Amino acid sequence: MTKNSLALPLTSLLAVLLAACGQQQGGPGGHAGGPPPVSVAPATQREVQEFDEFTARLEAPDTVDVRARVAGTVEAVRFKEGQLVKKGDPLFSIDARAFKADVARAEAQIAAAKTQAELARADLARSEKLVAVNAVSQQEIDQLRAALRSAEANQKSAEAALVQAKLNVEYANVTAPVSGRTSRANVTPGNLVGVGDAVLTTLVSNDKVYAYFDASEATFLKYMHSAKPVSTVVQMGLSNEQGFPHTGKLDFVDNRLNPATASIRARAVFDNKGGQFTPGLYARVKLGGSATYQGVVVPDRAITTDQTHKIILIVGPNNIVQPRPVTPGALIDGMRVVEGVKPGELVIVDGLLRAFPGAPVTPQVLKVDDKGMPIPAAPAGQQGAAPAPAPASAASK
Structure with missing residues (x-):
C-alpha cells in the first residue's frame, strides 16, 4: 500500500473528529464561544419575621414547700402522692386536741375579763355620783378608772388569745396553699412534727409553665436598638418534638445582665391546663426578633x-x-x-x-x-421531550 493511500483515511478521520467537536460546542449544552x-x-x-432560638428549662410559676405551722403528731395524710389538688384541699391532719383546749381556756378568760370590766365600770359610775357631795376622794376616782382600763385590757388580751387558739386549730388541718400537683409525703401518721422544721410535701402549680432562657449581650442589644417592632410571641418545642408546636408569650426580662456570663435572663409563659409540661424539662424556644414586615x-x-x-x-x-x-x-x-x-x-x-x-x-x-x-431545573433527559418521529419505512408499513 502506498503512502498516498494511507494519507486519505487519516485525513478523513481527522475531519470527522473536528466535526464532532464542533457539534458538541455548538449543541444545546454549549455556548459556542458566546456569553456563559x-x-x-x-x-x-x-412577609417575613425574624427569629432567634434559645435553650430553656421549664419551671412552675408556684413551687411551695408545705410545712407545719403548729407542733404536734400527724394523724393522717389526706392526699395521694402525685395527686392534683385545688387551693384549700386538705393535705395533713395534726392532733388538734390541745389547741381546742386552748380555745376553751381563752373563752373562759374572756368571760372573766368581761365580768371584771363590768364590775369596774359600775364601781366607777357609783363613785362619780358621790364626788358632788365629797363622799369620795379624787384619788379613789382615779384608782377606779385605772381598774376599769385594766379590766378592759385583760378582756382584749383574752380575745387575742382566743384568736390565736382558733388559728392553731385551723393550722392543725394542713391545706394546699395553691392549686397544683403534690409530691411524695415526707411524713407518715404517728410522726411528731415541729413548726416549720420539716417539709411535709412539695406542691407545684400546673395551670401555666415558665420557660427560662438566657440571651447573649449581642442579642439583647439587637432587640433594644431594633428599628422594627419586636414581637412578644414565643414558640417552644420539647426535646422529642419536631419544630416548635407550642405558642406562648414573653412576659419577663431581667433588669440586669449577668457579668459572669454576659447574658440576661428572660422568661416566656405557656398554658399548661392539659398538664403536658413538667417542670424541669429541657425545651427549645424560638423568639420573634421582630413583628412581621415586608x-x-x-x-x-x-x-x-x-x-x-x-x-x-x-x-x-x-x-x-x-x-x-x-x-x-x-x-x-x-x-x-x-x-x-x-x-x-x-x-x-x-x-x-x-x-x-x-x-x-x-x-x-x-x-x-x-x-x-x-x-432546581429538571435534567435535560427528564424535561418531557417529545418522542422522535417514526422512520418513513415503518410509517409506510
Missing part, C-alpha cells in the same frame, strides 16, 4: 464578599452583570433578607464563577416557590 450561562432567580418581596429575600448562596462588602450579582439590561452592595439581614428557611435590591431584579444564584462585573451572560431564569426559593 448562569442561573438566575428574581428577588422576592414577602422584606426582600434572595437565596443565601447568592451573596458573595467583595473585600469588606457583601454583594450580589444582578443581571441588568442587555444581560450585563452588575455588582450590587447589600446589607444582609435574617436567614429564614434558606432565604436571606437583604436591603439594596428591588423586588423582581434577577439575581445570579448559580454560575457565580462564570459571571464577571460588566461582562454579558446568558441568564437561565429558574422558577421559585411561594417562599422565593429557586426550584
Whole structure:
C-alpha cells in the first residue's frame, strides 16, 4: 500500500473528529464561544419575621414547700402522692386536741375579763355620783378608772388569745396553699412534727409553665436598638418534638445582665391546663426578633464578599452583570433578607464563577416557590421531550 493511500483515511478521520467537536460546542449544552450561562432567580418581596432560638428549662410559676405551722403528731395524710389538688384541699391532719383546749381556756378568760370590766365600770359610775357631795376622794376616782382600763385590757388580751387558739386549730388541718400537683409525703401518721422544721410535701402549680432562657449581650442589644417592632410571641418545642408546636408569650426580662456570663435572663409563659409540661424539662424556644414586615429575600448562596462588602450579582439590561452592595439581614428557611435590591431584579444564584462585573451572560431564569426559593431545573433527559418521529419505512408499513 502506498503512502498516498494511507494519507486519505487519516485525513478523513481527522475531519470527522473536528466535526464532532464542533457539534458538541455548538449543541444545546454549549455556548459556542458566546456569553456563559448562569442561573438566575428574581428577588422576592414577602412577609417575613425574624427569629432567634434559645435553650430553656421549664419551671412552675408556684413551687411551695408545705410545712407545719403548729407542733404536734400527724394523724393522717389526706392526699395521694402525685395527686392534683385545688387551693384549700386538705393535705395533713395534726392532733388538734390541745389547741381546742386552748380555745376553751381563752373563752373562759374572756368571760372573766368581761365580768371584771363590768364590775369596774359600775364601781366607777357609783363613785362619780358621790364626788358632788365629797363622799369620795379624787384619788379613789382615779384608782377606779385605772381598774376599769385594766379590766378592759385583760378582756382584749383574752380575745387575742382566743384568736390565736382558733388559728392553731385551723393550722392543725394542713391545706394546699395553691392549686397544683403534690409530691411524695415526707411524713407518715404517728410522726411528731415541729413548726416549720420539716417539709411535709412539695406542691407545684400546673395551670401555666415558665420557660427560662438566657440571651447573649449581642442579642439583647439587637432587640433594644431594633428599628422594627419586636414581637412578644414565643414558640417552644420539647426535646422529642419536631419544630416548635407550642405558642406562648414573653412576659419577663431581667433588669440586669449577668457579668459572669454576659447574658440576661428572660422568661416566656405557656398554658399548661392539659398538664403536658413538667417542670424541669429541657425545651427549645424560638423568639420573634421582630413583628412581621415586608422584606426582600434572595437565596443565601447568592451573596458573595467583595473585600469588606457583601454583594450580589444582578443581571441588568442587555444581560450585563452588575455588582450590587447589600446589607444582609435574617436567614429564614434558606432565604436571606437583604436591603439594596428591588423586588423582581434577577439575581445570579448559580454560575457565580462564570459571571464577571460588566461582562454579558446568558441568564437561565429558574422558577421559585411561594417562599422565593429557586426550584432546581429538571435534567435535560427528564424535561418531557417529545418522542422522535417514526422512520418513513415503518410509517409506510
